[in-house]
Amino acid sequence: MIKLLKIEFKKILTYKIFWILTGLYFLFLTLGLLMAEFMINKQVDNFNSRLPIPFPHVTIYFFPWIWQNLAFFATIRYVLIFPAIVIIILITNEFTFKTIRQNMINGMSKAEFLASKLLIILLISLIMTILLTIGTLVLGISHTSDLTLSLVLDKSTFMIGFFITMLTLQVYALFFGFLLRNTGLSIALFTLYLFIVEPILYYFLKSPLVFENNISPYLPLNAVLRVTEYPNIQVLKNMMGINLQDSISFAACCIPLGYAAVMIGITYWVLLKRDL
Amino acid sequence: MFSHFIIQILETILSISNISKRYGKIQAVNGLSLEVKKGQVFGILGPNGSGKTTTLSIILELLKANSGNFRWFGKPPSKESRKRIGSVIESPNFFPYLSPVVNLKIVADIKDFGYDDIDRVLTLTGLFERRNTRFKTFSFGMKQRLAVASALLGNPDVLILDEPTNGLDPQGIAHIRELILHIASQGTTIIIASHLLDEVQKICSHVAVLNKGIKLFDGKVSEVLAISDSYELSAGNLELLTNSVKQHPAFQSVVPGGDKIQVYFKDAVDPEELNLFFFHQGITLTHLSERKRSLEQHFLELLDNNK
Numbered sequence: 001m002i003k004l005l006k007i008e009f010k011k012i013l014t015y016k017i018f019w020i021l022t023g024l025y026f027l028f029l030t031l032g033l034l035m036a037e038f039m040i041n042k043q044v045d046n047f048n049s050r051l052p053i054p055f056p057h058v059t060i061y062f063f064p065w066i067w068q069n070l071a072f073f074a075t076i077r078y079v080l081i082f083p084a085i086v087i088i089i090l091i092t093n094e095f096t097f098k099t100i101r102q103n104m105i106n107g108m109s110k111a112e113f114l115a116s117k118l119l120i121i122l123l124i125s126l127i128m129t130i131l132l133t134i135g136t137l138v139l140g141i142s143h144t145s146d147l148t149l150s151l152v153l154d155k156s157t158f159m160i161g162f163f164i165t166m167l168t169l170q171v172y173a174l175f176f177g178f179l180l181r182n183t184g185l186s187i188a189l190f191t192l193y194l195f196i197v198e199p200i201l202y203y204f205l206k207s208p209l210v211f212e213n214n215i216s217p218y219l220p221l222n223a224v225l226r227v228t229e230y231p232n233i234q235v236l237k238n239m240m241g242i243n244l245q246d247s248i249s250f251a252a253c254c255i256p257l258g259y260a261a262v263m264i265g266i267t268y269w270v271l272l273k274r275d276l
Numbered sequence: 277m278f279s280h281f282i283i284q285i286l287e288t289i290l291s292i293s294n295i296s297k298r299y300g301k302i303q304a305v306n307g308l309s310l311e312v313k314k315g316q317v318f319g320i321l322g323p324n325g326s327g328k329t330t331t332l333s334i335i336l337e338l339l340k341a342n343s344g345n346f347r348w349f350g351k352p353p354s355k356e357s358r359k360r361i362g363s364v365i366e367s368p369n370f371f372p373y374l375s376p377v378v379n380l381k382i383v384a385d386i387k388d389f390g391y392d393d394i395d396r397v398l399t400l401t402g403l404f405e406r407r408n409t410r411f412k413t414f415s416f417g418m419k420q421r422l423a424v425a426s427a428l429l430g431n432p433d434v435l436i437l438d439e440p441t442n443g444l445d446p447q448g449i450a451h452i453r454e455l456i457l458h459i460a461s462q463g464t465t466i467i468i469a470s471h472l473l474d475e476v477q478k479i480c481s482h483v484a485v486l487n488k489g490i491k492l493f494d495g496k497v498s499e500v501l502a503i504s505d506s507y508e509l510s511a512g513n514l515e516l517l518t519n520s521v522k523q524h525p526a527f528q529s530v531v532p533g534g535d536k537i538q539v540y541f542k543d544a545v546d547p548e549e550l551n552l553f554f555f556h557q558g559i560t561l562t563h564l565s566e567r568k569r570s571l572e573q574h575f576l577e578l579l580d581n582n583k
Contacts, residue, residue: 007385010378011371098369105336106386106426107359275339 004116005123011090012120018086025082029074033135036060036073036231044235055235061143064155065232068245070136071158072231075165075224077194083124083166084173084194088186091117091177101276110271117174118264125166133159161227161248168224168256175263179270194221223255287314288350289434289465290335295344296489297330304330306489307344312467312482317460319480319497320469323579327489328469332365332438349433359387362427363436368419372412376403376422379411380429389430397425400455417448424452428459435459437468441475453479473575487579507550510536510563520557524550536563 012018041057048054060069073079094100094113103113136159141147173190180186198221205216217226229252230236232244290312297305305327312318320328333339335346337353348357370379380394398404401421406414414422420443427435440456441449456479460466470476476483477497484494493500511517514537518530521539531538547566554561 003385003388007382010374010382010385014378015371015373093371097371098367099371101338101365102369102383102426103386104338105358105361105363105365106383107355108386109355112355 001115001119004112005119008116008120017089021082021086021089025079025086028082029079030135032076032079033070033073033139036069040233040235055238058233058235059143060231060233061139063140063144063147063151064153066136066140066143067155067158068228069231069233070132070139071162071165071228074132074162075228077225080165080169081191081194083128083170084190085187086124087117087121087170087173088177088190089183090120091174092181092183092186095181096183104276111268114178114264114268114271118171121167121170121174124170125163128166129159129163132162155247157248158228161253164253164257165224165227168260171260171263172220172224175267178267198222218255220256220259223252223259227252227256288312288347289314289316290346290348290467291350292331292335292346293344295331295334295341295346297327297334297339297341304489305334305341308486308489308491309344310484310491310494312465314465315463316482317456317466317468317480319476319483320467320486321471321473321476321483321575322469322486323471325488326471326486328471328486329366329438330489331486332363332436332467332469336361336363336365336436338365360433361436362429362432362434363438364420364423364427364440365436365438368423370411370419370422370426373410375408375410376425377407379422380426383426383429387430393430397428400428401425402451417444420444420448421452424455431464433465435464435466437466439470440468441470441472485579492579506538506540506567507545507547508536508538508563508565508567509561511554511559511561513559517554517559517561520554520559523557524553538567 037058037060040060044055044057060066094103100113104110133156137152140152144151176186176190180189198219202216202219202222204210205213205219216222227248229245230242232246236242237244288311290310292308292310294307294309295305296303296307308327308331310318320331322328330339334341335348335353336358346353348354349360351357370376371382374382376398377394380397381391384391384394395404395407398407401424403418403421403425406418411419411422420440424437424440427437435456437456441452444452453475456466456468460479460481466479468476468479480497482495483497483500485492485500509517509521514532514535518532518537521527521530521537524541524545526541526543526545528540528542530540547564551561551564
């Protein structure tokens with residue numbers, strides 16, 4: 001395992017595109033998280049202009065709900081696309097440069113090759129979870145007045161949800177990369193699926209055109225996004241009439257993990273069957 | 277008897293039995309069987325599209341054969357056997373944004389070697405000066421040489437080279453051939469695919485000739501590719517000459533032609549030795565001239581005869 005990571009590090013360490021994309025990801029993620037409160041209050045102001053009794057401004061950076069709020073804003077589609085593209089590039093590069101062939105010739109097994117990519121995904125997810133945890137603690141401590149340890153740690157399980165979201169979405173990206181093998185095509189189809197195909201499918205399944213069902217929330221991407229479904233903002237509840245989740249649900253985590261497992265299985269099977 | 281049998285098994289590096297590979301309608305390899313023994317420089321010779329690269333891809337497990345099987349070092353193929361093989365297949369495949377050193381470190385990691393051999397192979401292939409420049413800045417010749425360097429890493433038991441001099445300038449070709457001969461002299465088994473007869477003749481000890489996926493011949497280069505030169509002969513009594521030349525141990529065929537006869541031999545025959553042979557038979561030649569054929573002509577004939 002250490003050996004596989006050593007090899008992956010060499011492939012990544014001086015790869016400019018990887019660092020540029022990672023840099024952009026951090027930039028957008030940090031800006032997005034810091035601006036989230038401001039943007040929500042803009043919406044509240046808009047809403048308030050039509051109301052006799054205005055809603056109060058929200059604050060999202062206080063314990064314990066900051067765990068849920070940051071986990072939500074760090075896993076919206078617009079942010080998740082970055083690590084997904086990084087993973088797709090890292091995998092399809094191996095096909096473009098034919099280095100997967102060379103790795104096999106040199107004595108790597110297909111299982112090891114797949115495992116090395118999964119290890120990188122696992123590592124990126126872990127690092128991101130640690131960084132977000134640190135960021136949450138810093139932001140939360142500076143925004144919360146009566147700090148107690150139990151208050152800080154309450155709801156911190158949302159970080160597990162964030163980790164699972166990161167992990168499974170990158171596995172989806174890996175699946176696209178391995179199946180399509182072409183960088184441009186994989187990124188295009190993944191982006192289309194993320195922003196267009198599944199949203200359309202989501203509403204199509206709810207429409208009267210199909211038999212009555214409740215499949216929509218179980219679509220692969222929705223399953224991932226539903227791990228942290230909404231930020232914990234009271235105004236949202238009042239405005240949109242939604243029920244806020246107050247903890248990570250085990251079942252909601254299992255669905256994307258199940259999808260990921262199936263995709264890893266299919267990827268391995270295809271890798272074994274196909275000529276390189 | 278039994279110990280002899282054991283030695284035979286130990287000495288076999290690669291045995292291919294009856295492999296076939298088909299791409300749609302095209303039968304790329306058809307029932308190919310081969311045996312490569314330790315220390316041989318084994319050439320796979322054939323025109324473009326004769327199934328050489330497909331065969332090498334199969335034995336490196338890049339392609340799956342439709343039927344048949346092969347064994348490395350007497351065992352079914354595995355990633356462990358691949359670690360003992362160094363190979364250059366088609367184009368050099370490396371990460372363009374990494375330097376030769378880092379690219380070779382990746383190879384060493386996969387093969388469970390240390391990094392101490394990297395400087396040696398880079399020096400051998402003349403790339404040491406450029407060891408820290410990115411691969412994508414390399415010329416084709418340098419890329420090809422890096423592929424050879426990667427194949428040589430860790431002194432593999434077997435070296436597989438697919439058209440190793442393809443696309444190189446004359447100097448590069450000479451350098452690579454010299455390198456191959458040097459490695460062969462150290463006892464490394466080498467399997468080399470080429471469409472250049474001249475190359476196989478210069479480098480290999482054994483050869484298999486492929487055409488359209490079928491093996492035409494295999495054996496020692498000196499036997500398979502022996503140039504059966506022909507001689508034009510004449511003597512006072514042509515009939516006697518014709519009869520006695522048939523007694524020659526290397527005789528293959530004779531073609532009468534007016535006042536001369538054209539004689540083909542299986543092996544190379546020295547004109548002096550030939551003259552002496554007839555002299556002992558009591559025949560004095562009035563005419564003796566050697567007709568040489570080019571290697572390429574010979575190769576084409578080999579392929580032609582087996583259409």
